[in-house]
Amino acid sequence: MQELRLLCWAVLLGLGQACPEPCSCEEKFGFQIADCAYRDLEAVPPGFPANVTTLSLSANRLPALPGGAFEEVPLLQSLWLAHNEIRTVAAGALAPLGHLKSLDLSHNLISDFAWSNLHNLSALQLLKMDSNELTSIPRSAFRSLRSLRSLQLNHNRLHSLAEGTFAPLIALSHLQINDNPFDCTCGIVWLKTWALATSVSIPEQDNIACTSPHVLKGTPLSRLPPLPCSAPSVQLTYQPSQDGAELRPGFVLALHCAVDGQPEPQLHWHVQTPGGTVDIDSPNVGADGRALPGVPPATGGRPRFQAFANGSLLIPEFGKLEEGTYSCLATNELGSAESSVNVALATPGEGGEDALGRRFHGQATEGKGCYTVDNEVQPSGPEDNVVIIYLSRAGGPEAAVVAGAGPGQQAPGLLLLGQSLLFLFLASF
Template sequence: MLALRLLCGAVLLDLAQACPKRCDCSQKYGFQSADCAYRDLEAVPPGFPANVTTLSLSANKLPALPEGAFQEVPLLKSLWLAHNQIRWVAAGALASLGHLKTLDLSHNLISDFSWGDLHNLSALELLKLDSNELTSVPRDAFRGLRALRSLQLNHNRLHTLADGTLAPLTALSHLQINDNPFDCNCGLMWFKTWALTTAVSIPEQNNITCVSPHLLKGTPLSRLLPLPCSAPAVQLTYQPSQEGAELQPGFVLALHCDVDGQPAPQLHWHIQTPSGTVEIASPNVGADGRALPGALPASGRPRFQAFANGSLLIPDFGKLEEGTYSCLATNELGSAERSVSVALASPGEAGEVALGRRFPAKGAEAKGCYTVDNEVQPSGPEDNVVIIYLSRAGSPEAGGPVGEGGLGRPPPGLLLLGQSLLVLLFLTSF
């Protein structure tokens, strides 16, 4: 009996020695816990036993959680960090806690959170992030949290929630997301529908309200009337509208991206040429073709001119501008993209030869196209190759204007670009 008492005493002594000085460690029912709450701690103290399963650091003065903050306690199942002064949680701060079931970070100042760390917490059942300064949640934030039952995001600064964010939470039964400054637009309509039809308990639904737009301020999301919303749709053509564009003489490639969607999509051009990739947030020029303030170059006319009406003009199109031109339209409901690959054939060069040399894969797929009187005549609906002959009266050396007041409106299949016969090969992707 004496030996047993001595052994227990030695174990308790080792346990006490392993516990940080300002914390209390104890073992009950085979579970090791560490209580460090209300100790005015300004950092996570070192020296915890490796078998700690419950750790409370609530009501301290922790300003942040750095990478590896809990590497000493990989067996943690409950971590309590409420009522601190935490502003950021670094990537890697929580990633090692694969056994964690409860995580409480409520009542802090968190605006920067390591959402990627949550992907490792597959055992998590309760996540409390309420009463913080979070402004957004990534669409894939909860990927892999299939055991999560309760999620609390109320009293933050969330403006929206992306469609699909909650989809991985197949075990979710309780969600608190009230008292956030939601922007009630098309991007949030999915959440209204989901909240009205889900079996998940959502308390205080009347406090899930709109802050913007102004006319909807204070309106509960559940009472919001349907909005005319649609995802982007894109059509890329080679006969753009050029109203208001004053073009300079020279060879010009003109594309037009016709976009539909509600709310109005943002248009972006992605251009891949032999010399590299060019990204353009449209528009980058005004109606006169000159660069907008803040666009590059700072003055003059850019090499690629993206107009507000969806037109893209390359005034000096040549070999260096060959490549693939893609327009991407994005709004709150999604995105759509269309592309066209363009090759310039020398005068007298057969279109099929040029096509096979520049785009061998596409050349093999093509069924064949031909032209009659400058009108494109695909041989069948399966064709995705269009050969366009381009010409204009007068030479570029003449320096005269291209038509009255600019390029004007060419007939279908014809763009006025050069005195010599040129061939442009368009490979459209759908």
């Protein structure tokens, strides 16, 4: 009913509107056509009848498509914009065209495209973006195009495509991606596998070829040899730093994220504290603990959270402001992996040491193992909790840290820190 009202409104409004002067408008084969091709236009002209269903702006000199460029033609089903000088398509430029079935943006200079424009185009069946300057496409670019049948992305500057890019296109029958400078590393292997297995027609497969690395230059993707590739894996361990030589306000908590994968994953730390979220690209300090160039230093030139190149994260002055969830995330072309630990500061007088001591003795009678402070501790399974107990020296400050152990663990364990080691054991609760 809403669409019928919109159609009636558009028809009535269209009857009272003239065609823009540079264009010609007519009804043909039941379609309301506005022809503005070959008019030397440098902007989309205003004043179209609202009932226009086909609009041709091909072979002009349009430099860009601004937001709201086609608000006057909400019933548009076909839009032809080929052979212009379009470099950018702004967010909102195409979003109002929910009835659009055919969109031709080929033979332009588009490098900056707001892919959110496509999220409202659920009726789209043909999308031509070939012969442009596109260098990348987000994984979610085509998430709403479940009716799309033909997609042309050939003759662009695409180096790679994210795995799953074409998964939402359940109606796709024709895909052109030839003549792009693909970087044939691990991130492109999925495309070879998918292209060989899909029922989608993919012409010119010998021209879907590698440009880099040099040793593979010119190799068709379909004949790409096996590459040594593996998705990231992470293992998060933690260890108190305790030198016993002097008393200091606060203590050092050390986390270590061991990362594996090919190509070598990039490591990122995500810290959720009571004061907010802290994201840390590793490394942010050199071997001496001082901030790298471009990293805002804290007091003494050392950041609050020190991420080292070897995968370690050091919190030199752990206190109430630093409690929270610490996560390490490893990412490469094949995916990502994450592991987290929860850390909280206990306050004096909670009786934690007595309770944990009784639990330690109970676990000890069951044959659970003990470890020294020099040992780095890691959970052996999702059911295990790590318990590390430190007691302060006589007269020294009392402090405790509570931490869960291991990826995917639901119930947090306890990691108690102070100024001198009492014991450390692995317990299953």
